[in-house]
Amino acid sequence: MNRIDLLFKRKQNDILSVYFTAGHPEINSLAEILPALENAGVDLIEIGMPFSDPIADGPVIQKSSQTAISNGMSLKVLFEQLRNIEFNIPVILMGYLNPILQYGIENFLISCKEANVSGTIIPDLPLSQYLIQEETFIRNNIHNILLITPLSTDRRITDLAEKSRGFLYAVASSATTGSSSFHNADTSYFERIRSLNLKIPIIFGFGISCHADFIKACDWGSGAIIGSGFIKLLEHIESRKMDYTRTIADFVCRIKYGNSIQK
């Protein structure tokens, strides 16, 4: 069974997923960040595969991608790093289609499987094009997770929900990553999603950066994804030479419970 499905079988609420870019801030940072997140009690991890032209991302993730590429990160390096780390929670790779095409889609999915990756999020692989590849994803037991937005029609949401595997990624506002605040998101969109009675879990993303956002996302869906907010933390850790494990545990605690770990 896919680890994402196992997770949702065990836990339907308060899912916290954290995103970071592979190869950022340092080429090997993943080896510290991934275990730190798992130990801190995060439920899902999304690892960004850096791309030179990330059109759906705001400045924070763009910058981290650029740093990662100049650090020498590539799909080949990423898979090598993942194969050398032990982890038990579901890991999802998120990134753009072109590097995957150059690697070869089938090769990419095989490498995912070998590296214990459970799913993918590929923003510029639209549903119509994904369907051409769907069988290859399923055969390799890699869940491709699809996105919905406030501008998606009910019909479109239903179609995407039907084809998304593991969960459905609900972009909270029509925006690039990190550019809007979840707090101000339009609740009529959340109500609309709820009224569709979708069978697949909904995880909210884009603009989530604090405990209040997380609670709100958990009220309307199964949980939330934090991306840009966490990347900023990583830059802070790196620039001040702080301890990854403790600082990340503290961050996760603040998001989940609204207060820091007491010393």
Next chain:
Amino acid sequence: MNNISAHPDSDGFYGDYGGAYIPEMLLPNIQELKEKYLEILESPSFIKEFTSLLRDYTGRPTPLFHSKRLSQKIGCSVYLKREDLNHTGAHKINNTIGQVLIAGFLGKSRIIAETGAGQHGVATATVCALKGLECIIYMGALDIERQALNVYKMKMLGAKVVPVHSGNKTLKDATNEAIRDWINHPEETHYIIGSVVGPHPYPDIVTRLQSVIGHEIKQQFKEKNPGKNPDYIIACVGGGSNAAGAFYPFISTDETQLIGVEAAGKGNETSMSAATLELGRPGIIHGSMTILMQDQDGQITEPYSISAGLDYPGIGPVHAWLDAKGLVKYLSVTDEEALQAAKDLTVLEGIIPALESAHAIAALYKMNFRSDETVVVNLSGRGDKDMSTYKKEFGDE
């Protein structure tokens, strides 16, 4: 005659190339355009306003000039399609006029565009002034430094010019930023892409709007040479909009050999070239499957050409397809060859071409024409914007 059409299928594919590889956030806008663009472009009210603006505002039809001294030098009959005589100095305005009208039909009040050298930015700012629309132009910070005159023109025309600091700070990054703006402002905004690139239906929209060039060539050539089509049409290709427009009515005729000219910069054997078809591989850039310059990991690389209008790392999917089908022959021309061609045209005909168009002129020297053959070169733009480069290259004497 064969039955090849230069239009994509209903999903936007020209053979293997094209399509719309876009994030879900852009889907409603792209879907709306896709559903409405043909109906708009074919509606009598659009055609009426487009035609009258092209005539009365930009000065079309542009002349087809029999370039006698250049003909003598090359050894065949050379005609120049004078797109350089359009208002704002290049073919770019054919597209922006059409697209600003499309924006009107869609009820969009805010216009965004990317620009490299600034020609498309100026053409967009111009039509926004004409229509009284808000206009935001994304331009790489590096290009802003290099193209101060065009930046000022855009500002004087009332546009807001936003410097783009991401990536390499040039055209590719400006395009990314324009796409991001569209994602963030989906409802009131129309994005005017400047070339036959981007997700479907943009390549088809821009090709159709620019096809006025080819239709005029066909008619004007027949007026001068009754019953005949030119033996060759030559146009430069960055993204490829002037070429797509000039080639369009001739794609299904065997009588005319079409030649696209890419920029080889300092040479295709160096790392400083923009000859995408020669150096690129299939992949996705700005929402379209096409040929693009990239490294082995699929990261898009920065091309180089002396001409800022030709240094795009991709190429319109229609050209990737025309190349694959062998319907157009693509060559490349170096900086040096283009500069020499610009100088020749200037002294022989009294026409200072844009550096982009000089690449098309330079291709004349690479062909072996028979003396009875006829060639139309699409002179896509004038050299005003390139005077500082020319001065630097040719000196002051």
